[in-house]
Amino acid sequence: MTDWSGYIGLILQGALVTLQLTVMGSVLAVIMAFLAGLGRVSRFTAVRVLATTYIEFFRGTSIFVQLFWVYFVLPFAGVTLSPLQAGVLALGLNVGAYGAEVVRGAVKAIGREQREACIALNLTRGQAMRHVILPQALPLMLPTFGNNAIELLKGTAVVSLISLTDMTFQAQVVRAQTGSTLIPFAVILMLYFLMALAISHGMRWLERRVTRGLDGVRS
Amino acid sequence: MAAPIIRIDNITKRYGPLTVLDGLSMEVLPGEKLALIGPSGSGKTTILRILMTLEAISGGHIEVEGDQLYHMPKNGGLVPADDRHLHRMREKIGMVFQHFNLFPHKCVLDNVTLAPMLTKGVPKAEAQKRAMELLDMVGLANKAKSMPAQLSGGQKQRVAIARALALSPKIMLFDEVTSALDPELVEEVLNVMRKLAAETDMTMLLVTHEMGFAHDFADRILFFDRGRIVEEGKPDEIFRNPKQERTQTFLRKIIAAGHRV
Secondary structure, eight states, rough: OOHHHHHHHHHHHHHHHHHHHHHHHHHHHHHHHHHHHHHTTOHHHHHHHHHHHHHHHHHHHHHHHHHHIIIGHHHHHHHGOOOHHHHHHHHHHHHHHHHHHHHHHHHHHHHHHHHHHHHTTTOHHHHHIIIHHHHHHHHHHHHHHHHHHHOOOOOOOGGGGGGGOOOHHHHHOOOOOOOOOOHHHHHHHHHHHHHHHHHHHHHHHHHHHHHTTTTTTTO | OOOOSEEEEEEEEEEEEEEEEEEEEEEEOTTTTEEEEEEETTTTHHHHHHHHTSSSOSSEEETTTTTTSSHHHEETTTEEEOOOOOOOOHHEEEETTTTOOTTSSOOOHHHHHHHHHHHHOOHHHHHHHHHHHHHTTTTOOOGSSOGGGGHHHHHHEEEEEEEEHHTSSSSEESTTTTTTSSSHHHHHHHHHHHHHHHHHHOOEEEEEOOOOHHHOOSSSEEEEEEEEEEEEEEEEHHHOOOSSSSHHHHHHHHHTOOOOO
């Protein structure tokens, strides 16, 4: 009879790593999404080109390959990262590229009329973006951001390939040691699901907060 | 006679192959109330949008208070205006839009105070005091904390007028400000504009299909068709005794459509 408590503890340790990766990766993804998303609508060509290149590159290549580059190839350029740093960087840059298109789409969705009101009121572009466009664009971004965060959570499983002891990695360890596939994978299935559920509830709460008073009616 | 506050000199506006304004020249005197009328697509709204720097011109020059709007002097010649110049020029001009364009995420009071605080650095308390005076003037002081979505169209438009006035522009542009309103809400907006015309010496340019209002409100009427001014004159001359055939046709159609003259 296997004593499961130790093995479950191992998986929970892995869950903590997964959580860390998800939170830190999401923070980086949001920063990149806004930088690149706003860069895409910049009036400076160089900024637009830079943002577009970043987005197309990271959307167009696989997260798996990106992770290997960050972890195994960057050291040749003199940049050595810990597995956690490499994981956060690869996940954040990858999901940030998707998020950038969400930011751009939401900013573009705030119509010409609002922009013209800003010009007529003599606001600068920066003021218009900060006080008028972004506060209205944010509620439009949140549902897709929620999707992206869940994608990122599930994407964390690939970091087990660079020896990061995340939830999936630990489940493999438990499976190898106990010979049971059902129990470790049933446990992480449940844990991934609960984390994803927490993300969608968190996003819905955030959505309710930022849309308070808006009532979805444009004036 | 005073120097014109706006001088439009031979401007052209093209969208691709379509010419909207065709070598148009006109002048507006300080304090003058001008109504621009004409069929849709005649270029009258485009003039307002060009004056508000919402549309670039394809050719010609515009002066506002003696300064070039789209150009600035440099090394003895004129070059296209940069952002700083445009911001300086926009201080003189305010605009009210057909669809109000209020900021839906801000309450009425914040809609009015936002621009003065950001563009002129007016302290919050002072901006709010001024905003309340303006909201009182348009009869909406009791709605200061409402969100735009809670207001009727007429109320929204009155807020939009207060918002534009908060920057104390010398020139106000009204672009079909009652066209998007239910008929019973038109009068409350027109009343505010009458009050404004009576109490201030602002220069006002008005694009409208309310012929009765244009007649009472304006010092001068410009009739536009196909990007040109076909006829201009005092309201009585234009409405009672139009000389051009196109003006006569237009006015007949408007009356047939049930508008008051």
